[in-house]
Amino acid sequence: MPPIVTPPEIERRHKVHESDNGSGRRPPTDKRTGGNGEGDSDNWNDRPQGRRGPRERLSQVRMGVFFGLFAVLMFFIAIVSAFFVTRASGHFDAYSKYVNEWLPTTIPSILWLNTAVLILSSASAEMARRSMFREEDVMDEWIGLSRRTSQRATAWLTLTLALGALFLAGQWVAWDQLAAQHVFFKSNPSSHFFYLITVAHAVHLFVGVGALIAALIGLRRSHQIASRQIFVDATVWYWHAMGLLWLFLFALLEFGQ
Amino acid sequence: MNVSPATSVALAPHSRWTHHRTVGFGYLAISAVAVGVGTVLSLLMRLHLSWPAWSLPLHGPILPEEYLGLVTMHGTLMLFFVLTVAPQSGFGNLILPAQIGARHMAFPRLNAASMWLTGLALLVLLTAFFVPGGSPISGWTAYPPLSATALAGPGQGEGMDVWLAAIALFSVASTLGAINTLTTIVKLRGEGMSWPRLPLTVWGWFTAALLSVLAFSVLLAALAMLFCDRHLQSSFFVPGGDLVNGVLLQHRGDGSPLLWLHLFWFFGHPEVYIAILPGMGLTSMVLANFAHRRVFAYRLMIATTLLIGLLGILVWGHHMFVAGLNPFAGSAFALSSMAIALPASAKVLSWLATIWRSRPQLTTPMLFALGFVSLFITGGLTGPILAQPILDEYLHNTFFVVAHFHLIMAMAGVFGLFCATYYWFPLLFGKMLSERLGKLHFWGTILGAYATFLPMHLTGLAGEPRQYAQLTGVPGPAGQLLQTTLPLQNHITYGALFLACAQLPFFLNLVLTLRSRLRASQNPWSATTMEWAPQAADELATHRDPCHYAEDGVLFLGQWEPDATSELPPE
Numbered sequence A: 001m002p003p004i005v006t007p008p009e010i011e012r013r014h015k016v017h018e019s020d021n022g023s024g025r026r027p028p029t030d031k032r033t034g035g036n037g038e039g040d041s042d043n044w045n046d047r048p049q050g051r052r053g054p055r056e057r058l059s060q061v062r063m064g065v066f067f068g069l070f071a072v073l074m075f076f077i078a079i080v081s082a083f084f085v086t087r088a089s090g091h092f093d094a095y096s097k098y099v100n101e102w103l104p105t106t107i108p109s110i111l112w113l114n115t116a117v118l119i120l121s122s123a124s125a126e127m128a129r130r131s132m133f134r135e136e137d138v139m140d141e142w143i144g145l146s147r148r149t150s151q152r153a154t155a156w157l158t159l160t161l162a163l164g165a166l167f168l169a170g171q172w173v174a175w176d177q178l179a180a181q182h183v184f185f186k187s188n189p190s191s192h193f194f195y196l197i198t199v200a201h202a203v204h205l206f207v208g209v210g211a212l213i214a215a216l217i218g219l220r221r222s223h224q225i226a227s228r229q230i231f232v233d234a235t236v237w238y239w240h241a242m243g244l245l246w247l248f249l250f251a252l253l254e255f256g257q
Numbered sequence B: 001m002n003v004s005p006a007t008s009v010a011l012a013p014h015s016r017w018t019h020h021r022t023v024g025f026g027y028l029a030i031s032a033v034a035v036g037v038g039t040v041l042s043l044l045m046r047l048h049l050s051w052p053a054w055s056l057p058l059h060g061p062i063l064p065e066e067y068l069g070l071v072t073m074h075g076t077l078m079l080f081f082v083l084t085v086a087p088q089s090g091f092g093n094l095i096l097p098a099q100i101g102a103r104h105m106a107f108p109r110l111n112a113a114s115m116w117l118t119g120l121a122l123l124v125l126l127t128a129f130f131v132p133g134g135s136p137i138s139g140w141t142a143y144p145p146l147s148a149t150a151l152a153g154p155g156q157g158e159g160m161d162v163w164l165a166a167i168a169l170f171s172v173a174s175t176l177g178a179i180n181t182l183t184t185i186v187k188l189r190g191e192g193m194s195w196p197r198l199p200l201t202v203w204g205w206f207t208a209a210l211l212s213v214l215a216f217s218v219l220l221a222a223l224a225m226l227f228c229d230r231h232l233q234s235s236f237f238v239p240g241g242d243l244v245n246g247v248l249l250q251h252r253g254d255g256s257p258l259l260w261l262h263l264f265w266f267f268g269h270p271e272v273y274i275a276i277l278p279g280m281g282l283t284s285m286v287l288a289n290f291a292h293r294r295v296f297a298y299r300l301m302i303a304t305t306l307l308i309g310l311l312g313i314l315v316w317g318h319h320m321f322v323a324g325l326n327p328f329a330g331s332a333f334a335l336s337s338m339a340i341a342l343p344a345s346a347k348v349l350s351w352l353a354t355i356w357r358s359r360p361q362l363t364t365p366m367l368f369a370l371g372f373v374s375l376f377i378t379g380g381l382t383g384p385i386l387a388q389p390i391l392d393e394y395l396h397n398t399f400f401v402v403a404h405f406h407l408i409m410a411m412a413g414v415f416g417l418f419c420a421t422y423y424w425f426p427l428l429f430g431k432m433l434s435e436r437l438g439k440l441h442f443w444g445t446i447l448g449a450y451a452t453f454l455p456m457h458l459t460g461l462a463g464e465p466r467q468y469a470q471l472t473g474v475p476g477p478a479g480q481l482l483q484t485t486l487p488l489q490n491h492i493t494y495g496a497l498f499l500a501c502a503q504l505p506f507f508l509n510l511v512l513t514l515r516s517r518l519r520a521s522q523n524p525w526s527a528t529t530m531e532w533a534p535q536a537a538d539e540l541a542t543h544r545d546p547c548h549y550a551e552d553g554v555l556f557l558g559q560w561e562p563d564a565t566s567e568l569p570p571e
Ligand code: HEM
Pocket: B141, B272, B273, B275, B276, B318, B319, B337, B338, B340, B341, B344, B380, B382, B383, B384, B385, B386, B387, B388, B392, B395, B396, B397, B401, B404, B405, B408, B409
């Protein structure tokens, strides 16, 4: 990962601002919380780079996102394990014959296209993320010479948003095609799962679209490059995770039935 | 000042509504409402069991479906909204940041949002009393197929839908809260607060938060599938050709109720540890505090906390021995369940070793911590018994199980909460709760707890089933067997009433203390953990492990104190 250049001094100056909101609280001091507890030394500068000021907030948000993604992963693991259980379940009919009602659902081929679109969207999201951390530009932007990084990231994120919306539209088309073939949610155990998985994933992606929009707004409105980096970074990691998750879910639906 | 969205992320900790103290008290308020309602429900159940013909004023006799509604709502309120919310989210927010030397939680707004979401979940749940058909009747575990269709009983229509919505909201809120807790502990520890120096309470919160992230989303998935079964005619959990109340369910496929049990208990067992782990951590710290000792085998206690968390994920099948689980799987789950007794016993041994021959100060928080140990042992002894599939075949769904989990989870959890309240009251309100009323409260509560829940072992062994609305008037030998338990039933009911009344000194204490003008000293318990440091968090650094006491038991060194005085032996 490219290094993040936001000199610690900015953060410190900003902190002074932050505590000075006119309500007469403690005088601005150099606050040293969140030092991550390594060692007993008082010397802030002995810490590894990643533990100092600006990077600290980024890594906090990132960690929060990752814990959240872990929860999302567990959600889908639960559903996928139910998928395997149900696929293997059957019952004995009146003639003591074992019947398994599972009939594989044919996957509309547009899903291949959707998958490709989602991969592309992840690539463009990654371009946005990287552009937020390109050293020279970040320096310029920090000094206030240009907003090149944010502009570039805005372009890439807009593309991601468009591709994401295209994916969701594509999923809609797939549901439509299945409905035209009279395959509905309640038709068969396998269609229960097809719809449950695709809809649950779409809901999560919808949250991602919301995050993209929030990040785009943040890129325009936020005054700090560090915060803009956080917006983009967190959104993009979430987006990647949803893409990766889709690859697994799609493989399951396409080959696992 | 121009506040952009980004700066307000940083500013958020200063806003009153997102301050972790506000959020913590908000959570405690939610729990207070839940515990009040839940207690009333439990007393109604007891009165009905003892005197089935008794009619509730303004309501009339309690019908069987109403009794089951009481059971469901009592369990749901207590387990989710009291034992999960108060120790983990309530005291977690109030104390955790100070205890790790941080000024705030990692994501204050998210934190406030999850508190309000939890409150909303409680509101939604409470509406279940008022919807047509009344509250759901399938217990806090909501087993299908009876929870999958409105045909199963009066509360299983809208009442069950409301229940599902409430628990879904609760799951989301708890997951968000846990993400916040975890990030705070990993990233916001103050200067010098390295992992091994974290107080065991923090380790308890940390492990419980890990379990929450893992378990609640599995529950959410199960709830979503149950919702589909109820309203979209899917058959995740509904077996093919299922007849409920004489009606054939029109669902396609061969769903499996056992699948729900797997998903539910994969959540459910970690959930009971989420409820107890913070209390275990607090007990260790409070015992050491008042015994003026180090915690015995501190590092090992950190390890056992994590190990209990880990093993807790692997034992869910012990709730399903008689549900049609493969017997080989049953043996595996029996083994893993017994394995968890090892770290649990190590904890008990450490508690005992910490206070062994220490001449502890028997303050009220100390008494409640000792009560926690006592209840944990009494309730824990029945765990490995229930974990034998062959014994569980008889004991499952009897009051023996009710006795087990009320002692080890409900009562121990509540003792943990009281311990926390008495211990941290000076920190939170600057005043000391009265010791005299506190001791009265303790002795009444522990007596009531044992008087209520110990006899349940006996009625359970005699065969009294759980969740039966009425024990009298059952025909045949089963009825005669139940008849023999009736004297004990009445004893239990009186015990429960006594237990409820034993809380009066506590409320009196709260009122009197809050009205009095006596201020507590800054660190009245001679505590050594960071939340008692005299300085503000900004100027703090951690310099050592918790619980440094001199041999004479008077002098102590807080974690915040820069260097050791000569009286104390070095680390
Ligand atoms: C020594 C460790 C433990 C073992 C081996 C153990 C074993 C068991 C077993 C086998 C059951 C199922 C009984 C049945 O339904 O037939 C059970 C139920 C239960 N246990 Fe434990 N237990 C242990 C500790 C705990 C702890 C620490 C808690 C909570 C803090 C707890 C809370 C519960 C609850 C709430 C239930 C009843 C759930 C229900 O059916 O509603 N147990 N335990």
